[in-house]
Amino acid sequence: MSAPPVVSIHPESPDPARKQIADQIRSAIVENLLMPGDELPSVRRLAIDLGVHFNTVAESYRLLSAEGWLDISHGKGARVLRRTATSLPDDSEREEFRQRIRHLVAEMRGRGMEPLAIRGMLLTSLEGIQ
């Protein structure tokens, strides 16, 4: 049995804890590490595990629920949903994604990574995406 996906809180990250949690769960779903029907820890359980306030985890779950990734309707834990097609990003949203990738690549280059290594990393990130 493979190890379950994990979520980490990095205190030095510029992103708030609720965004870090939501981003990592979203990534785990997109990369098929979490499958539709999988049950996530309850808000209380994950908050204790990560040492953050209950509201922080609840906000992350609510955000992912609003995006259609999670079902939090039964009020206990959260369940991964088989996400139905959503509206595609419009031009301005696409531009925002492009800018974020651009900034990320620039940061990686700034840290001394070779273009080939960056390209490999981006391709690896795409592997397993449904």
Add this chain to the structure above:
Amino acid sequence: MNEFKFGSGLIASMPLLIGTLLALGPVVKRRGLMFSVRVTPEWSGSAEAGAILQAYRLQVAALTISAVLLSILGLLRATDWAVAGGPLILLGGWLFAFTAARRQTLPHADPRPPVRTAALVGADAPEFNAIQTLVPFVILAAAGCWLSLHWDAIPARFPTHWDLAGKANGWSSRTAAGVDGPLAIGAFICLTMVLSELGIVYGSPRTTGGGRTVRWQTVKMMRRMGYLMGVMFAVISVAPLYPHQLRPGLLAPAILLATILMVVPVIRASSAVDGSTVEQTPDSAWKLGLFYYNPADPALMVEKRIGIGYTFNFGNPVALIVTVAALAVPIVIVIWKRFS
């Protein structure tokens, strides 16, 4: 050698056992921690860290020798205060040695803030088992029934405390409080064990990797401790019925041996764990390196940084309520006994 001499020898060797544990404590503890401070593997292997550890161990060794000598003196002269004073001097002195070593270690704490990681799984086996936790209470209830059935066979007056020479110096009588009292105390202790187990299962962070094994070994240890306490107080309570078979001098070494056997799996799991997978709490929340106070952390219990097992997060109001309640019960009993 009768069992009292054996028990006395055991009492005298207690400071030696405690001293050994205290001297080895910081290194027996998992990797990545030294004197309750998160440190890098590079620094913990440095000459400076070695010098701090060596100075600490020398102090503990000196304290241990003093405590053993005092205990032996107490046993030879049958002086209870000297016997009890040995471990007290050792623990008091240890606190000074430990805080001094911690103060020297703190400037070398790992500058990287701890990264908390959690597994994204809903359930985490083995869960709390209500039936298994009832076992010690069933044992105590069975002892209570046995005493009721053989009430007339209980002596009107029976010994409950012995001096170091094995001579009874404390007595109780065949009353409900005198006979069933140990069962009530046992039930209270078993209840605290169950609550501790619940606190760990539902109120402590589930760590990933090797830390997970340590957590479940600790839960198992608490459950087994509950069994041991149930058996111990059941034996103590029925002992007046069997004064020749159930001798108190044999009870102490049996309990000590059982305790060691229960603790070993947790120490082994702690020693084997990879430092990167341990539960990560901030150094600043550890007061004196012993008490965890972090109001921002919703956990009720966290793993200890010194010794084995779990401790309360005193920044959680529930922990304060439970601590006050647990302290109040014995205090109320003592006051009630004194004035009734």
